[in-house]
Amino acid sequence: MRNILHWLTLLFVLGSLTASLAWAHKVNLFAYVEGGTVYTESYFPDGKKVEGGTIEVLDAGGKKILEGKTDAQGAFNFPLPKKEDLTILLDATMGHKNSFILKKSEM
Amino acid sequence: MHRTPCLAATACLTVFLGFAAPAFAHFGTVVPSDDIVSQQDPKKIQVALKFLHPMEGHYMDLAKPKQFGVLHEGNKTDLLPTAVETSGKGGDQKKGFTAWKVEYTIKRPGDYIFYMEPEPYWEPAEDSFIVHYTKVCVNALGKEEGWDVPVGLETEIIPKTRPYGLWTGNVFTGQVLVKGKPAADVDVEIEYLNESKGNPKIVQPPSDPFVTQVVKTDANGMFTYAMPRAGWWGFAALSTADWTIKKDGADKGVEIGAVYWVRTTDMK
Numbered sequence: 001m002r003n004i005l006h007w008l009t010l011l012f013v014l015g016s017l018t019a020s021l022a023w024a025h026k027v028n029l030f031a032y033v034e035g036g037t038v039y040t041e042s043y044f045p046d047g048k049k050v051e052g053g054t055i056e057v058l059d060a061g062g063k064k065i066l067e068g069k070t071d072a073q074g075a076f077n078f079p080l081p082k083k084e085d086l087t088i089l090l091d092a093t094m095g096h097k098n099s100f101i102l103k104k105s106e107m
Numbered sequence: 108m109h110r111t112p113c114l115a116a117t118a119c120l121t122v123f124l125g126f127a128a129p130a131f132a133h134f135g136t137v138v139p140s141d142d143i144v145s146q147q148d149p150k151k152i153q154v155a156l157k158f159l160h161p162m163e164g165h166y167m168d169l170a171k172p173k174q175f176g177v178l179h180e181g182n183k184t185d186l187l188p189t190a191v192e193t194s195g196k197g198g199d200q201k202k203g204f205t206a207w208k209v210e211y212t213i214k215r216p217g218d219y220i221f222y223m224e225p226e227p228y229w230e231p232a233e234d235s236f237i238v239h240y241t242k243v244c245v246n247a248l249g250k251e252e253g254w255d256v257p258v259g260l261e262t263e264i265i266p267k268t269r270p271y272g273l274w275t276g277n278v279f280t281g282q283v284l285v286k287g288k289p290a291a292d293v294d295v296e297i298e299y300l301n302e303s304k305g306n307p308k309i310v311q312p313p314s315d316p317f318v319t320q321v322v323k324t325d326a327n328g329m330f331t332y333a334m335p336r337a338g339w340w341g342f343a344a345l346s347t348a349d350w351t352i353k354k355d356g357a358d359k360g361v362e363i364g365a366v367y368w369v370r371t372t373d374m375k
Contacts, residue, residue: 026249028216028248028250030216030248030250041216043249043250045249045250045251047217047250047251047252100146
């Protein structure tokens with residue numbers, strides 16, 4: 001019984017360590033428009049993709065117009081909703097957030 | 108080299124004497140206007156190509172390079188068609204010397220490796236040609252990936268320290284490759300670029316050895332150097348090519364240099 005507890009504790013500690021290493025970095029967001037679709041990429045500085053991050057899109061007035069989650073490639077794509085400056089927000093949990101202003105001139 | 112032992116000895120002596128003189132610290136130079144492009148920074152950067160003595164400031168003519176491009180996410184782009192001829196001079200030089208500049212627009216995140224292969228430069232004092240394969244890295248939009256990927260040049264320095272985001276006093280560690288393989292016991296010459304933007308005062312070396320530092324690579328081709336001032340630092344790992352170039356009917360040796368440029372910033 002004690003052995004199992006020790007193993008479980010070790011696994012838990014190792015699991016926590018691995019998780020915190022990934023979040024030791026800032027998180028980044030990059031977006032561009034191509035063929036009427038907005039492509040967003042969410043990543044850590046070392047290139048690892050942000051999976052399951054929350055993306056919120058605000059219009060030029062600051063109103064939220066859509067929301068989604070990044071996939072296994074760190075991507076969340078959507079049809080261009082409005083041709084105006086859009087603010088795209090990323091929340092990768094653990095306080096890691098970033099934003100990207102997609103300018104009307106790039107659409 | 109297929110020469111008689113006597114000629115070989117003379118050639119070696121000439122080459123040795125040539126390298127021993129610190130005045131011949133020519134550096135192929137590739138320096139961007141910004142080496143860390145963040146989301147709020149202008150995405151259009153200027154890349155300057157020069158051939159000069161970084162500490163003394165003396166320029167030499169840089170003929171239009173044989174190759175100038177950028178490697179990003181595994182793709183190489185030829186930038187030679189957009190290179191514009193310009194001119195530069197330094198120290199007590201009166202006339203300008205040929206240099207080049209390129210405008211480049213950053214589009215995607217990641218590391219951009221700008222690389223240049225110049226036309227062979229004839230140096231009569233060393234009775235040999237010089238070819239400096241020069242690289243510099245620009246980081247864009249928070250993705251720090253690609254800086255340690257080889258370009259695939261005759262000789263190149265692979266940075267082992269991430270080559271941007273460096274503080275004054277940080278070390279730079281690199282590995283010298285010749286034909287893709289680590290090169291042991293290679294002299295790496297190091298100079299500070301006195302014309303670095305933001306350099307508050309031109310550094311006056313107290314004596315010759317202070318112009319160019321020298322470190323040797325170890326058995327694995329590795330070297331390390333601590334940079335004591337903010338600005339651009341050039342590392343030139345010098346080897347002799349296993350090929351020659353004909354000049355006036357004779358085979359001339361070629362000094363091949365693997366050059367890498369990094370920028371340091373004062374920690375405030």
